[in-house]
Amino acid sequence: MRRLLQGLGYASLAAIGLLVILLLFSSLMIATDLTKQELIDDYANEKSFFYFLPSGAEAHIRDEGDKSKPPLIFIHGAYSSLHSWEPLVAELKKEYRLISFDLPGHGLTGATPQEDYSNIAMTNFTREVIELYDFETVTLVGNSIGGAVALRYALMYPRDVDALVLVSSSGMDRNQSGEAPGAFGLTRSNIALPLMRYFTPKFMLASALEEVVGEPEKFITDEMVTRYWHLLRMAGTRDAAIKRLSESHLEPSLQPLLRAVDPPTLLLWGSQDRLIDPKYGIDMNTKIIGSLLKLYPQAGHLAHEEVPQQTAKDMREFFSRVLF
Numbered sequence: 001m002r003r004l005l006q007g008l009g010y011a012s013l014a015a016i017g018l019l020v021i022l023l024l025f026s027s028l029m030i031a032t033d034l035t036k037q038e039l040i041d042d043y044a045n046e047k048s049f050f051y052f053l054p055s056g057a058e059a060h061i062r063d064e065g066d067k068s069k070p071p072l073i074f075i076h077g078a079y080s081s082l083h084s085w086e087p088l089v090a091e092l093k094k095e096y097r098l099i100s101f102d103l104p105g106h107g108l109t110g111a112t113p114q115e116d117y118s119n120i121a122m123t124n125f126t127r128e129v130i131e132l133y134d135f136e137t138v139t140l141v142g143n144s145i146g147g148a149v150a151l152r153y154a155l156m157y158p159r160d161v162d163a164l165v166l167v168s169s170s171g172m173d174r175n176q177s178g179e180a181p182g183a184f185g186l187t188r189s190n191i192a193l194p195l196m197r198y199f200t201p202k203f204m205l206a207s208a209l210e211e212v213v214g215e216p217e218k219f220i221t222d223e224m225v226t227r228y229w230h231l232l233r234m235a236g237t238r239d240a241a242i243k244r245l246s247e248s249h250l251e252p253s254l255q256p257l258l259r260a261v262d263p264p265t266l267l268l269w270g271s272q273d274r275l276i277d278p279k280y281g282i283d284m285n286t287k288i289i290g291s292l293l294k295l296y297p298q299a300g301h302l303a304h305e306e307v308p309q310q311t312a313k314d315m316r317e318f319f320s321r322v323l324f
């Protein structure tokens with residue numbers, strides 16, 4: 001009997017210990033929301049301004065470069081923010097006017113009153129931002145989902161767009177049955193996706209970034225990972241991401257419309273892109289009439305950040321041929 005009681009005691013202690021470990025682990029895994037103001041203090045700069053658009057969204061916008069030069073409008077990718085364009089802005093700021101902004105549900109714009117995070121809603125949001133200015137025409141530069149927004153904008157407003165630059169762009173019908181790289185695979189799980197609201201550890205963001213770039217050891221920094229992690233945790237942003245991902249299957253495809261894309265188009269792709277395979281860039285190049293495709297052997301999904309000097313050089317050459 002004494003041995004039985006001792007055994008039960010040891011088992012109870014072990015169970016309590018395991019529970020304590022799980023609770024401690026959970027507390028480390030659960031990431032609390034951050035307020036917009038504290039993130040503005042850390043991630044806005046002297047070029048940032050905030051503007052309430054007609055739709056009610058408060059957009060985070062930067063207007064940089066030479067205001068006397070042609071305007072380039074930068075549209076970032078999913079989970080990202082206007083900060084991703086900083087390396088390219090540094091390369092081009094003496095030659096162009098450069099306007100970047102955070103899309104709905106992203107960056108310091110965050111959640112919007114309509115709670116609509118579809119590509120069409122993001123295109124309408126882009127229109128509202130551009131209409132703040134008195135531009136006759138603009139050139140759109142988009143990465144990933146931002147590329148799909150740029151394409152849709154050009155289809156909706158063909159006379160208002162001089163040219164398109166698409167970096168590892170969405171827009172093609174892709175095989176979703178294949179395994180997504182790293183943490184991106186979790187976003188396809190109906191079980192894991194809702195948990196993203198609470199379980200968004202920093203190491204998961206680091207893993208996701210490392211999986212999609214060409215040379216992570218030369219590119220990924222703790223400062224970059226921290227920025228992604230903090231901005232994803234702004235109040236309302238994770239709910240927006242979950243809503244966008246859970247409704248992504250409702251998005252109408254752009255692929256049947258690509259032959260109607262009229263502006264001159266430059267496609268830039270990292271050969272090591274494991275998120276949107278370069279084969280989709282090659283296919284997109286065959287569908288957009290007259291488009292030009294450039295592949296970067298050392299880059300992945302974020303060529304504009306990974307190889308900004310080469311990206312800027314190719315953009316300048318493209319613009320010199322089609323615009324000036």
